[in-house]
Amino acid sequence: MLIIYPNKILKKKSSYLRKNDSFNNFINEANDILKLNTNIGISGVQLGFKKRIFAIKYKKKILFFINPEIIWKSNESNFYSEGCISIPDFYTKKNRSNFIKIKAFNLLFKKKIFFAKNLYSACIQHEIDHLNGKLINDGLIAQFGRASV
Ligand SMILES: [Zn+2]
Structure with a gap:
């Protein structure tokens, strides 16, 4: 089930996903x-699955990234208009690197390197x-x- 702000779980740090954690529910729900x-x-x-995994829709495919790490990002950055499905009707501009390289595992726990630019770079930084x-x-x-004090 989609967690909506201000549910406090959204402020928690996720832990590493282990091979024997069951994550099929997340995969099915994320796909939907x-x-x-x-x-x-x-x-x-x-x-509601507090593990280090995210999915993106990329060229009509859905890709999963497990235990992702940013291994490089460009100094060149831009302001991207962003929303978040967990924060309905809210949009803001975030300064994000235009290019990013991450290391992660796929669903078979094979290591992969993924390079993303612009919108997808911003999206991965968001995730x-x-x-x-x-x-x-x-x-x-x-x-x-501060303003309301
Ligand atoms: Zn979000």
Whole structure:
């Protein structure tokens, strides 16, 4: 089931996924959500599965990334307009590296290197933020907190 902000689980850091963890439920739900919606990425924690895994819709395929690590990102960056399926009707601009290289495992636990640019680079940075309990509205909530004192 999709977890919606401000559910506190979204602020938790996800732990590494192990080979013998069962993640079929996440795969099925992530497939359904990415097929039925316009969002291009979803991470485990957004479906209540607090493990380091995310999926993206890429060239009409759905790709899964397990225990991803950023191994390189470009200094060149841009502001990307972003939304999050866990934060309905909220959009903001985030500064993201235009190019990114990540190391991850696929569903067969084979190591792979994935290079992404522009929208997909921003998307992958967004999903990895989810794995670390970071949301696109984090800074804005802090600002609101100060303003309302
Ligand atoms: Zn999101």
